[in-house]
Amino acid sequence: MANIGVIGSGSWGTALAWLLHNNGHKITLWSYLTEETEMFRQHHQNVDKLPGVVLADDVVFTCDLEESIRDKELLVLAVPSPAVRSTSRNMKAHVRPGQIIVDVAKGIEEATLMTMTDIIEEEIPQAEVAVLSGPSHAEEVGKGLPTTIVAGAHRRETAELIQSLFMNPVFRVYTSPDMLGIEIGAALKNVIALAAGIADGLGYGDNTKAALITRGIAEISRLGTAMGAHPNTFFGLSGIGDLVVTCASVHSRNRKAGYLMGKGYSMTAAMEEVHMVVEGVYSARAGLKLSEKYQIEMPIIKVVNQVLFEEKPADVAVNELMQRMKKDELGAW
Numbered sequence: 001m002a003n004i005g006v007i008g009s010g011s012w013g014t015a016l017a018w019l020l021h022n023n024g025h026k027i028t029l030w031s032y033l034t035e036e037t038e039m040f041r042q043h044h045q046n047v048d049k050l051p052g053v054v055l056a057d058d059v060v061f062t063c064d065l066e067e068s069i070r071d072k073e074l075l076v077l078a079v080p081s082p083a084v085r086s087t088s089r090n091m092k093a094h095v096r097p098g099q100i101i102v103d104v105a106k107g108i109e110e111a112t113l114m115t116m117t118d119i120i121e122e123e124i125p126q127a128e129v130a131v132l133s134g135p136s137h138a139e140e141v142g143k144g145l146p147t148t149i150v151a152g153a154h155r156r157e158t159a160e161l162i163q164s165l166f167m168n169p170v171f172r173v174y175t176s177p178d179m180l181g182i183e184i185g186a187a188l189k190n191v192i193a194l195a196a197g198i199a200d201g202l203g204y205g206d207n208t209k210a211a212l213i214t215r216g217i218a219e220i221s222r223l224g225t226a227m228g229a230h231p232n233t234f235f236g237l238s239g240i241g242d243l244v245v246t247c248a249s250v251h252s253r254n255r256k257a258g259y260l261m262g263k264g265y266s267m268t269a270a271m272e273e274v275h276m277v278v279e280g281v282y283s284a285r286a287g288l289k290l291s292e293k294y295q296i297e298m299p300i301i302k303v304v305n306q307v308l309f310e311e312k313p314a315d316v317a318v319n320e321l322m323q324r325m326k327k328d329e330l331g332a333w
């Protein structure tokens, strides 16, 4: 049994706290807002974001960061990606050398183009930082439905420790040394999922969805490989796996926000309606900047940016994608 602090009590932090407690660990769940801690103390669940996933009586609910970090063998950082830097900064003073922090947020910081684990390492240099990512909607993990995911770390022993703490008969964890590939896939699949949602909202069909998924992973893997990631990671759980689930699932907030935009909502109105984090909106510009920096063609991510930030009508964007200059599929000729 390990003593684990889960930092962030939105839908994902709550589902992981539930899973880890079921695995026999002692859990402290930190909330950003005092109202959230009060909600958990009263109802033992996130009534707002993950109703029905009830946490046991011995889970400790707190909004005191130090209490959630002190004496913990493992910390799970589950705040939204735009809050990873500020939360890490606030954690720094309480983290002991070598304490393991597993990032589960999916994003790339627009201003610096850093991954989430890069940010945590910069803010908390004494920590040992890892990542856990893959096709894993909180709503399904919270029902115990079979799910697979990958733990990435610099050291094999750390990845294997995370694997053994999280794994159970319905939650299968693989390990990988390719943290960069895992994080690039995780962040950019959300941008492609916005496009898939937009296509659904416009009334397009399964052919369109398959095209976005297939050409989406092609552009993500081109970029990731140029950045130094392992090409196979993009055909694994945190690449094609998470891209498929996010483009197809009824639970995906990114797909849902895209769907609403396809139906004519503005980006802001769609985000408000979804009422939870829509990470693709934050990663879209970062994806575009990375494509410019590494000189990689990323046509889907480019048009998603135009739809989000330049008011390009979604149907016009799809037309433009379809009528790009002729290409060969492999880029081999």
Ligand SMILES: NC(=O)C1=CN([C@@H]2O[C@H](COP(=O)(O)OP(=O)(O)OC[C@H]3O[C@@H](n4cnc5c(N)ncnc54)[C@H](O)[C@@H]3O)[C@@H](O)[C@H]2O)C=CC1
Residues within 6 Å of the ligand: 008, 009, 010, 011, 012, 013, 032, 033, 036, 049, 078, 079, 080, 081, 083, 086, 087, 104, 105, 106, 107, 136, 137, 138, 139, 275, 276, 277, 279
């Ligand atoms: N929900 C899911 O199924 C999954 C989510 N993730 C990732 O987990 C991360 C967290 O997402 P969710 O839990 O789904 O979000 P959520 O929308 O369910 O909850 C957001 C939480 O963040 C808190 N928050 C807001 N501003 C904050 C700030 N400035 N500092 C710290 N906390 C703040 C809110 O109080 C709320 O508890 C995201 O990066 C998401 O991509 C990853 C896998 C699955």
Ligand SMILES: O=C(CO)COP(=O)(O)O
Residues within 6 Å of the ligand: 106, 134, 135, 136, 137, 138, 190, 193, 242, 245, 246, 251, 252, 253, 254, 255, 277, 278, 279
């Ligand atoms: O990353 C996720 C599932 O693996 C969650 O995706 P959404 O943020 O689109 O709901």
